[in-house]
Amino acid sequence: MKAFRGGALAAAMIALAACLTVPANAAAPAAAPAAPAPGGHTWSVKPAGTKGQSRRDFFVYTLSPGQRVRDKVVISNLSDRALTFRVYATDAFNTADGSFALLTADRQATGIGTWLSTGGAPTRTVEPGKSVTVPFTLTVPSGATPGDHSGGVLAAVTEQTTGAQGQRVNVDRRVAARVYARVNGALSSSLQVESLKVASESPLLGTGDVRVTYRIRNAGNVRLAATARIGVTGPFGTDLGGPVSRQVPELLPGNAYTFTDRVRGVLPAGPLTASLGLTPLDPMETGPAAARPTVRTARWWATPWPAVAALVLAAAGAGYLVRRRRSRA
Known part of the structure; x- marks a missing residue:
């Protein structure tokens, strides 16, 4: 023993x-x-x-x-x-x-x-x-x-x-x-992200929250814990809002958890990406496990209403100026 x-x-x-x-x-x-x-x-x-x-x-x-x-x-x-x-x-x-x-x-x-x-x-x-x-x-x-x-x-x-x-x-x-x-025998350390879903707010003005729901399964044969980090990026990889981290409790082989985390202060900036980074931990040693880190992403479009309004106003103004010049000609 x-x-x-x-x-x-x-x-x-x-x-x-x-x-x-x-x-x-x-x-x-x-x-x-x-x-x-x-x-x-x-x-x-x-x-x-x-x-x-x-x-x-x-x-x-x-x-x-x-x-x-x-x-x-x-x-x-x-x-x-x-x-x-x-x-x-x-x-x-x-x-x-x-x-x-x-x-x-x-x-x-x-x-x-x-x-x-x-x-x-x-x-x-x-x-x-x-x-x-x-x-x-x-x-x-x-x-x-x-x-x-x-x-x-x-x-x-x-x-x-x-x-x-x-x-x-x-x-x-x-x-x-x-x-x-x-x-004893062939040991396998594996955490899988079975699903990643995003629900976001699209406020007319200012920033909103992004709710990220994800399901993690222990697909190996040894118990594992993990650290999860969720962040949101916009165009050109710009960080939006504040990233969220959590400790995933010990997950027994074959079992799964579903979590929901909220990233606050996200500016609707058009094409957005939510990223989930999962780092497995060995619960016996509270250190890194043999399983590799996992990254999963989800993409969606968040309409930047202030920018859209500005473009509409600019287009309307440009059209008005064109019509006015033509009427003077």
């Missing part, structure tokens, strides 16, 4: 519905770890300390097909009463807004969630202020595809509550530690 050093330690752990009341069949967003849930239930899920290693915030491994690794997760009950946790593993995915999330209890894991098995009983009762260490085994199938596989080990408390219509609803409150496993 080889452990990566994660660069984004602040995002190391996720709490799923720890502070939210979420139906068991609804996707739960990532939140801060050990957040208080309704009723004062609070707990945390963290990797156990490993002798000779620095503190870990999540599990990250590099493994080969067929390889097995054993590890431990610590569940701490920070509430004022005993809690019974269901401990299990499942797969990760990206939500529509780019957040890291785990499958809900009603969805069957098909990836790394099936590689993980926890030891002992499926449930653990932990007294208030106490912790329990749960061992687990991660076994990479012999036919596992190369690249990154992501999931989490969860501690869930399931309770019944009354819905808006008076019905009884099962609620899963879950806290999890992320698990990343990179399977």
